[in-house]
Amino acid sequence: DAGVTQSPTHLIKTRGQQVTLRCSPKSGHDTVSWYQQALGQGPQFIFQYYEEEERQRGNFPDRFSGHQFPNYSSELNVNALLLGDSALYLCASSSSKWVRDEQYFGPGTRLTVT
Amino acid sequence: TQLLEQSPQFLSIQEGENLTVYCNSSSVFSSLQWYRQEPGEGPVLLVTVVTGGEVKKLKRLTFQFGDARKDSSLHITAAQPGDTGLYLCAGAENFGNEKLTFGTGTRLTIIP
Numbered sequence: 073d074a075g076v077t078q079s080p081t082h083l084i085k086t087r088g089q090q091v092t093l094r095c096s097p098k099s100g101h102d103t104v105s106w107y108q109q110a111l112g113q114g115p116q117f118i119f120q121y122y123e124e125e126e127r128q129r130g131n132f133p134d135r136f137s138g139h140q141f142p143n144y145s146s147e148l149n150v151n152a153l154l155l156g157d158s159a160l161y162l163c164a165s166s167s168s169k170w171v172r173d174e175q176y177f178g179p180g181t182r183l184t185v186t
Numbered sequence: 187t188q189l190l191e192q193s194p195q196f197l198s199i200q201e202g203e204n205l206t207v208y209c210n211s212s213s214v215f216s217s218l219q220w221y222r223q224e225p226g227e228g229p230v231l232l233v234t235v236v237t238g239g240e241v242k243k244l245k246r247l248t249f250q251f252g253d254a255r256k257d258s259s260l261h262i263t264a265a266q267p268g269d270t271g272l273y274l275c276a277g278a279e280n281f282g283n284e285k286l287t288f289g290t291g292t293r294l295t296i297i298p
Contacts, residue, residue: 117285
């Protein structure tokens with residue numbers, strides 16, 4: 073049983089460009105959350121998708137947007153990239169919309185903005 | 187925005203020693219989780235505590251939720267090299283407000 077998968081593994085972009093990160097949840101999971109983890113920091117919640125809708129959002133600007141597809145996979149889009157967007161982007165899936173229930177994290181996508 | 191401060195930020199000890207990691211906030215959390223993250227991987231859930239004063243044990247790891255649900259601790263007995271990693275606490279704000287706030291992390295190194 074494959075766990076949470078994310079693509080690509082690594083990505084290098086230039087300031088001002090746009091990027092799309094992808095996440096496939098663990099089999100049987102319908103809820104996907106995205107987190108940004110800067111180097112040496114804990115993850116920060118970006119948003120959560122359930123039933124193809126954004127349910128919760130953290131303190132991130134509108135440059136960060138997402139989508140969930142009918143098969144529960146999800147994309148994270150970041151427009152007008154800034155140097156400060158360089159981070160590890162983590163996707164987590166669960167079978168429950170309640171964060172107190174177990175979330176399974178993917179290995180992340182390392183984004184570098186130059 | 188609720189903040190979780192972890193201490194110490196870095197900890198390096200000899201195999202066999204005991205250690206405690208702390209997670210503190212001025213805010214109340216409805217539940218609190220502890221994760222361990224290894225290089226190149228996402229965090230892995232170790233435990234969830236939901237009741238003030240709750241104590242949970244996972245082999246050599248003991249987790250405690252403060253009575254006021256503002257703080258938590260992780261105690262490791264007889265640390266082993268396999269315990270090396272980044273330990274993160276994470277709190278859920280309110281039941282129904284499903285944002286998970288992560289702490290600043292404690293990077294633990296166990297020296298064989």
